[in-house]
Amino acid sequence: DAGVIQSPRHEVTEMGQEVTLRCKPISGHNSLFWYRQTMMRGLELLIYFNNNVPIDDSGMPEDRFSAKMPNASFSTLKIQPSEPRDSAVYFCASSGPSGTLPSTDTQYFGPGTRLTVL
């Protein structure tokens, strides 16, 4: 398996623009996680899905952020409109399928998307 795939790897955009980050989890995994990492706030869990259903989105910072998982092989994290404080590395991870919530399986991380909002 190619592992967790994220795209794009780097994104530079201007304030106010819409940004869409994409993630393809490892085939067969049924949990998917979106994280954000910044120097100021460290690592934060934004949202996680189990069997394509959002289970915990309490880490989503505000309404400008939305995440979807239309099927088992694809997820998006959208920021609209983007702001400079959204600049961060966004990681996607997948795990499973233990069937437990929260997942107790090892999480496999993608390489991350480095987002810069000017």
Add this chain to the structure above:
Amino acid sequence: GIQVEQSPPDLILQEGANSTLRCNFSDSVNNLQWFHQNPWGQLINLFYIPSGTKQNGRLSATTVATERYSLLYISSSQTTDSGVYFCAVDIGQFYFGTGTSLTVIP
């Protein structure tokens, strides 16, 4: 919210040395995990360990939930162990510690 503190914040070791990293948390937790982020930014989930002890090669982890701490042991350290080690706790919401930055010198 819950406080998650890691110590030491920075650690420099000679290759071959052993080390212990600590994670203290201020409330009961449902779940605790250890992660490693290498110098290139890649994140790896090391252990899921809400209680007890687990071992994986040169790494082992122990969580004493009643005393609200977890320890990560690295034995016979190698340069590839360098990076930042995070613990994260789940109390319904997920909280990460600020990490321990480890540098292993050849």
